[in-house]
Amino acid sequence: MIKGAYVHIPFCEHICYYCDFNKYFIKNQPVEDYLKALDLEMATTMIQAGGVRPETIFIGGGTPTVLQDEHFARLLESIRKHLYHEETAEFAVEINPENLNIAKLEAMKRAGVDRLSIGIQTFDDTLLAAIGRMHSRESAIAAVQLAKDYGFHNISVDLMFGLPGQTRAQLEHSLHAAMQLDPQHISIYSLQVEPRTIFYHRMKQGKLKLPGQDIEAEMYELLIKVLRDRGFEQYEISNFAKPGYESRHNIIYWNNEEYYGFGAGAHGYIQGQRVVNARAVKGYITRVRSEGHAMVERHSVTLQEKVEEELFLGLRKLRGINKKTFEEKYHRSLDYFYKDVIANLVKKGLLHEDKEHISLTEKGVFLGNEVFEAFLV
Template identity: 55%
Template sequence: MKAAYLHIPFCDHICYYCDFNKYLIKNQPVDDYLKAMDKEIRTMMTSHNRLDLQTLFVGGGTPTALTPDQLSFFLKIVKQALWHEGIQEYTFEANPENMTEEKLSRMYEEGVNRLSIGVQTFNSTGLKEIGRLHSVEEVYRGLELARHIGFENVSIDLMFGLPGQTESDLDRSIDEALKLQPDHLSIYALQVEPKTIFYNRMRKGELHLPGPDREADMYDQLIERLEEKGYLQYEISNFAKPGYESKHNLLYWQNEMYFGFGAGAHGYVDDERVVNAGAVKGYIRRVEETGSAVISTHPVPLVEQIEEELFLGLRTRFGVSKERFKEKFHREIETVYGEVISRLKEKQLLIEEGDRLILSQEGLFISNEVLSYFLQPTIIDKSKED
């Protein structure tokens, strides 16, 4: 076991694009929820060794929407049940509007060593159009405060392909982000998902997006700008100064096992995908009754494990190690994907660097298409999966 994800599903406001498991915090049983998380974590850890954990990641929702006292209670839960001196990275998602000195100080004192700040854009009008509460000034103030307190690993989230966004708008956002000298940047293309405000607007013809060609130009633009400034693109949507790649996310992309705690959280434990109840009250009730909130499980067969190894690994600049593949699955990767690998290398979408298979720059631009080649490795002898 390598990682643990902890989900705080509460928000002060629902962003128009967000399809994560989230609830407006007003009138929610937040204290009961945190107590349930405490019980869920302790129950799970009775059969697992926390010393196996390398990273912790607290996401949402908006974890910093908790009050200072609720935050302290949650941090104490993590400290007692999961924390140990070998934790390499302990990340907290934060929104600029509630990054107070009190909250940041408590997080820092309890071992949080990385912040992931949801900025999305530095265009004030654009922030309102996507439903964000914070101002640009609050971004500057929050990051300055975090640095003053002692955080040495800070990531900023940005988005592109937003309604009305132009290449020059994106360029200005990148300029402003770089002035703050973050250690890491996650930059995602807007995806309009069902059950979001944007989805309803799109169905009514009220959502005006840049379109796929301009979005591709934006992606090319941001890669060039960030690499000029020393940020290495180590995954399709992630850029970092050397040594500041997200260790937690790399464990996901390396297809390692991880716990998922909280309402709607997903985990990958002992070769089995598990999903928790998503509704807050349903989550609390299940944990109170059984100590677990799991509502579905899916044992991952060898075929899926191999697919995921390629799907996830090829998202990163480190690619897929042929030797690690052999150690993990007891077969050469060429015996499974030899024809596919040859075809993609001929098309210059896949390159081989020593032991590793890596997407070329052109391959990254059409990654979804390239990765589809690795579906259904049918030449595996399924009778030997067990």
């Protein structure tokens, strides 16, 4: 069963220096045609699915809230028409602080949106400028407060650490600023310098100064302590929630379950296939108009690949992987595939194993990539 739906809005007013997602400057883009194509892609897909709608919906980007109010409302109406249903477990939207307003909040309330993921990254104005963000500390605080005042009570504040020039003190300041807003969820990821980003080109030129690995590890240790002390449970390597406010959509990814991907460049996992849509906006529109979908890549996932993905995705969760669930899913035990690997990681102190689960140890959380790589053939 396909559990989730991701809807991609690839438009931005400004390109953040670290972003490697599929995105385009919104100026002169065929936004009207894009929204019509999205509507058609969702409609066609749901017909093929026999009307069975997903449990969770997430709108990401790009910058979904860069859309004009009228276009944003129309997007939400399309999603409600084709994907939403009374038993939808979570309907989330990615928000940029600088373009959140009452009209967009009203449209989200009407459509049934119940979770906002607000991309703040840092509450330090100097660092915000250094990473190419358009909002300020003040506008970020105002956006969260506006959403709360309008009745949204499931808000994630999204932060980053390991930023160029960032100090431990600046990270601690941002964490405490976030706590003052009393969100229900915190996502906090370390900066990854990816190809096709401004930061990547600066790094190649020797112009990007990042905190070293030791300082980044200290930052990670700090954020875990601060958030745990404030009542947040770390349920995934980079995600912390108050009880009952875990991201249900992201858990679908970490459980290696299937999901739709709608929009230009969107990825999906459907009936055992990893699929990718056309990246270019006009190419996406043309394909949907002619074929009802925009898939340009399909890969049938082998059993070995599924098992590997199950391990390196599932072990991101602090609860780890349930052995019984794994065996029911793949008709083989974990030991059948990885007995020696697991034993070696347990011996190194990176993995904990009991009768029911395997999970990262505290040391393993800090060395997650080493653990994940051990499960790749």
